Amino acid sequence: MARFMIFLVLSAAVAGSxxxxxxxxxxxxxxxxxxxxESVRAGRKTxxxxxxxxxxxxxxxxxxxxxxxxxxxxPQEWRNGTSDERxxxxxxxxxxxxxxxxxxxxxxxxxWRIVHFLRSIGPRExxxxxxx
Numbered sequence: 001m002a003r004f005m006i007f008l009v010l011s012a013a014v015a016g017s018x019x020x021x022x023x024x025x026x027x028x029x030x031x032x033x034x035x036x037x038e039s040v041r042a043g044r045k046t047x048x049x050x051x052x053x054x055x056x057x058x059x060x061x062x063x064x065x066x067x068x069x070x071x072x073x074x075p076q077e078w079r080n081g082t083s084d085e086r087x088x089x090x091x092x093x094x095x096x097x098x099x100x101x102x103x104x105x106x107x108x109x110x111x112w113r114i115v116h117f118l119r120s121i122g123p124r125e126x127x128x129x130x131x132x
Contacts, residue, residue, distance in 0.1 A: 029085040033112040035119070035128035043117030046110050050102065059121045068098055073121055087115045 033039050048057065056063040059072035070077040080090045091111045094101030102111065119128045 039116040040120045043113035
């Protein structure tokens with residue numbers, strides 16, 4: 001029992017330090033791609049190629065019951081933050097066992113375009129505007 005409790009405490013500490021490192025990384029990020037209709041279209045193409053298998057063509061994550069992917073149209077279901085920077089890090093670095101990292105397959109600019117696409121399908125009040 002004591003070993004289990006030590007394991008839980010250490011696991012919580014590691015998770016807390018990972019969260020702190022993630023938050024610090026997010027604070028230093030800035031998009032290298034301006035939000036535009038073109039960036040949204042390019043992000044959609046990449047999304048359809050790499051992301052729709054788990055998240056569905058429309059982002060609602062209903063197409064594949066084998067994965068516990070969040071509905072990308074509902075930020076309240078996202079597990080790792082809702083800022084553009086946190087979305088970028090989730091795509092680039094992956095999240096846990098379910099969300100693989102895409103840093104080896106995508107350049108940063110491509111990831112930012114996926115973030116722009118995700119904004120375009122989310123709630124209206126959170127959508128980007130051209131020129132941002």
